[in-house]
Amino acid sequence: MNNIENIYSYTASQFEAIDHLLTMGVGAHIAALVFFLIVSRFVSPRYRIATALSCVVMVSAGLILFSQAQLWTEAFAYNASTELYELQQLTFSNGFRYVNWMVTIPCLLVQLLIVLGIGRQQIFKDAAKLILAAWGMIITGYIGQLYEVSDISQLMIWGAISTVFFVVLLYIVGMRVGKLRHSMPAPTNNTIMTVFVVILFAWTLYPIAYLIPYLATGAEGVVTRQLLFTVADVTSKVIYGIMITYIAVHRSASEGYEPAMEVIGRDGYRDQVNA
Numbered sequence: 214m215n216n217i218e219n220i221y222s223y224t225a226s227q228f229e230a231i232d233h234l235l236t237m238g239v240g241a242h243i244a245a246l247v248f249f250l251i252v253s254r255f256v257s258p259r260y261r262i263a264t265a266l267s268c269v270v271m272v273s274a275g276l277i278l279f280s281q282a283q284l285w286t287e288a289f290a291y292n293a294s295t296e297l298y299e300l301q302q303l304t305f306s307n308g309f310r311y312v313n314w315m316v317t318i319p320c321l322l323v324q325l326l327i328v329l330g331i332g333r334q335q336i337f338k339d340a341a342k343l344i345l346a347a348w349g350m351i352i353t354g355y356i357g358q359l360y361e362v363s364d365i366s367q368l369m370i371w372g373a374i375s376t377v378f379f380v381v382l383l384y385i386v387g388m389r390v391g392k393l394r395h396s397m398p399a400p401t402n403n404t405i406m407t408v409f410v411v412i413l414f415a416w417t418l419y420p421i422a423y424l425i426p427y428l429a430t431g432a433e434g435v436v437t438r439q440l441l442f443t444v445a446d447v448t449s450k451v452i453y454g455i456m457i458t459y460i461a462v463h464r465s466a467s468e469g470y471e472p473a474m475e476v477i478g479r480d481g482y483r484d485q486v487n488a
């Protein structure tokens with residue numbers, strides 16, 4: 214009973230809205246998986262791990278969303294006399310998401326480091342710092358969300374600790390992007406800034422969703438939370454992944470990788486490579 218989802222009943226449209234949001238999330242991840250599998254051959258071996266990591270994220274997050282959708286429809290049943298969907302034996306939990314982030318966030322961060330063109334030695338150091346900060350953020354956030362029904366002050370305290378890790382993580386990412394974008398070929402030096410803005414926007418939606426029990430009550434709050442999660446998921450993984458692969462293809466082309474040059478329209482890069 215740790216999540217507020219379990220303490221309300223839902224009208225048919227609220228219940229279906231959440232079911233549709235979760236199912237749409239699954240669809241977006243499967244579609245994107247197919248896309249990443251197809252385009253990975255246009256990415257040179259040097260950057261291909263970045264696109265491969267998008268595939269890992271799509272499978273991992275897609276499966277979690279699928280099980281969230283199942284859980285949602287199994288946990289509630291329609292009661293004809295109240296005309297509401299009411300909780301049955303099972304309880305719904307957002308906790309699975311947090312566990313999933315332990316895997317997906319490191320993948321997302323390493324993808325970024327790869328397309329930034331960071332050298333092999335440095336990548337391990339940066340990744341270690343970022344992953345530790347991310348895990349600190351997730352574990353403390355996971356503990357906090359266990360209190361969202363019973364004790365809002367605990368939710369706030371753990372949320373604040375988690376935010377410290379989040380700020381450290383964003384600071385490290387911001388420093389790397391700010392420094393390395395100058396060494397990236399056009400137009401990827403601009404795309405990488407957009408990627409950073411996408412991170413700032415999409416990742417911030419998760420703490421807002423975390424705060425829903427404090428910010429909003431009732432079934433509407435729950436619908437809002439699942440909407441926030443879906444927008445955040447599609448932006449931070451699918452759209453982000455497409456942008457990362459776009460950068461990877463352009464970098465590959467600028468380094469003379471034929472399949473990438475073909476897919477982009479080789480002329481611009483032919484000049485750069487020959488220069």
Ligand code: RET
Nearest residue numbers: 317354372375376379416419420423449
């Ligand atoms: C928590 C707890 C409250 C404070 C903060 C949080 C941040 C969560 C973030 C999640 C990002 C998730 C991603 C998932 C991709 O699969 C843990 C909600 C700051 C930033 C990008």
